[in-house]
Amino acid sequence: MRxxxxxxxxxxxxxxxxLGLTILSLVLxxxxxxxANSFHAEGSDLLMGVGAKAIGLGGAVxxxxxxxxxxxxxxxxxxxxxxxxxxxSGQPNAKFLPVNFAGVAFTGxxxxxxxxKSTIGFAWxxxxxxxxxxxxxxxxxxxxxxxFAVPDLPGFxxxxxxxxxxxxLSWALMPENxxxxxxxxxxxxxxxxxxxxxxxxxxxxxxxxxSTKATAYAVNVGGKYFYSRDLIFGFxxxxxxxxxxxxxxTTYPNGSVKNSIYKTAFPKDLTIGAFWRYRPDxxxxxxxxxxxxxYGTYKMNFHILRMGVEYMHRSFQYRFGMxxxxxxxxxxxxxxxxxxxxxxxxxxxxxxxxxxxxIDAAIYAQPVMSAQRNKPxxxxxxxxxxxx
Numbered sequence: 001m002r003x004x005x006x007x008x009x010x011x012x013x014x015x016x017x018x019l020g021l022t023i024l025s026l027v028l029x030x031x032x033x034x035x036a037n038s039f040h041a042e043g044s045d046l047l048m049g050v051g052a053k054a055i056g057l058g059g060a061v062x063x064x065x066x067x068x069x070x071x072x073x074x075x076x077x078x079x080x081x082x083x084x085x086x087x088x089s090g091q092p093n094a095k096f097l098p099v100n101f102a103g104v105a106f107t108g109x110x111x112x113x114x115x116x117k118s119t120i121g122f123a124w125x126x127x128x129x130x131x132x133x134x135x136x137x138x139x140x141x142x143x144x145x146x147x148f149a150v151p152d153l154p155g156f157x158x159x160x161x162x163x164x165x166x167x168x169l170s171w172a173l174m175p176e177n178x179x180x181x182x183x184x185x186x187x188x189x190x191x192x193x194x195x196x197x198x199x200x201x202x203x204x205x206x207x208x209x210x211s212t213k214a215t216a217y218a219v220n221v222g223g224k225y226f227y228s229r230d231l232i233f234g235f236x237x238x239x240x241x242x243x244x245x246x247x248x249x250t251t252y253p254n255g256s257v258k259n260s261i262y263k264t265a266f267p268k269d270l271t272i273g274a275f276w277r278y279r280p281d282x283x284x285x286x287x288x289x290x291x292x293x294x295y296g297t298y299k300m301n302f303h304i305l306r307m308g309v310e311y312m313h314r315s316f317q318y319r320f321g322m323x324x325x326x327x328x329x330x331x332x333x334x335x336x337x338x339x340x341x342x343x344x345x346x347x348x349x350x351x352x353x354x355x356x357x358x359i360d361a362a363i364y365a366q367p368v369m370s371a372q373r374n375k376p377x378x379x380x381x382x383x384x385x386x387x388x
Contacts, residue, residue: 223235
């Protein structure tokens with residue numbers, strides 16, 4: 001995951017705005033017990049991914065995806081597109097991100113070569129938008145996601161705001177005659193901008209403001225194997241060798257400024273899956289996803305099962321899915337599953353396929369916010385794809 005943290009820092013105004021909170025934090029920080037904590041997060045990095053069709057299937061689409069959303073789920077799926085497509089997806093009840101995906105895919109004879117069918121795609125994906133205020137220890141549940149914004153983040157008392165955006169260029173190809181496989185490659189630029197004001201656990205007596213900019217270039221690869229017309233296998237490996245360049249500008253109350261730069265690695269994310277056309281009107285899909293490696297000094301360890309069922313009747317599709325986290329933890333933080341109100345996350349959706357337009361909708365309980373608030377937090381995603 002690459003970020004570029006971009007937020008204009010106004011130290012004096014920020015200092016005044018946070019002064020009251022800072023005075024409290026100097027007294028209360030050791031207990032990490034402010035009652036006024038608030039936390040809100042949205043984006044594709046929060047287990048659900050993007051696209052109402054995929055979400056309705058619980059994200060179990062690694063082997064079945066074949067739309068502009070393949071740029072996210074498995075770039076190899078772009079190779080199956082037979083006409084240009086443009087997609088946009090959003091969440092009407094979102095607080096920060098009413099649009100959470102915009103992408104376009106191009107194909108045609110002009111992209112064919114050496115007996116290969118080729119497709120290219122472009123996408124903009126807001127990966128994470130998070131805000132938090134109050135006191136948080138390094139081993140709190142919320143810190144698992146705040147670390148995506150600020151690597152090596154210790155406990156803190158203050159305010160943090162962060163936005164991470166992902167810009168992707170994908171290319172996919174498959175044999176024109178008797179295709180048995182497809183391959184996809186994505187290059188992504190990730191920009192993240194974060195601001196913080198308050199005190200940190202590793203120096204609780206020192207108030208500061210920080211403006212952080214992080215950038216990264218990521219390489220993702222994916223593939224599909226068509227065992228038969230009815231059985232397809234797929235894989236998607238994200239962040240093959242991703243390094244995050246982070247620049248931090250720290251401003252202290254006396255007006256002194258410190259600039260620092262460091263580099264950190266990002267964990268790899270591997271998904272393998274299967275798509276089974278059980279009968280002409282019923283599809284089944286299964287995915288296994290794991291995230292492994294380090295982000296900053298923290299070891300990440302995610303294991304997730306995804307399952308989906310799609311029933312088709314005329315121009316409509318009815319979808320049901322399930323996300324079953326097996327393990328969601330980072331070094332120093334207890335397994336995130338213990339915070340979830342239910343052991344599995346159910347999803348459901350409906351789709352309409354027209355001659356020139358597809359419309360999809362999905363409803364689900366947003367897992368991160370549901371765990372954080374200890375009750376289901378409903379979400380609705382709507383996607384529109386046009387063919388041209």
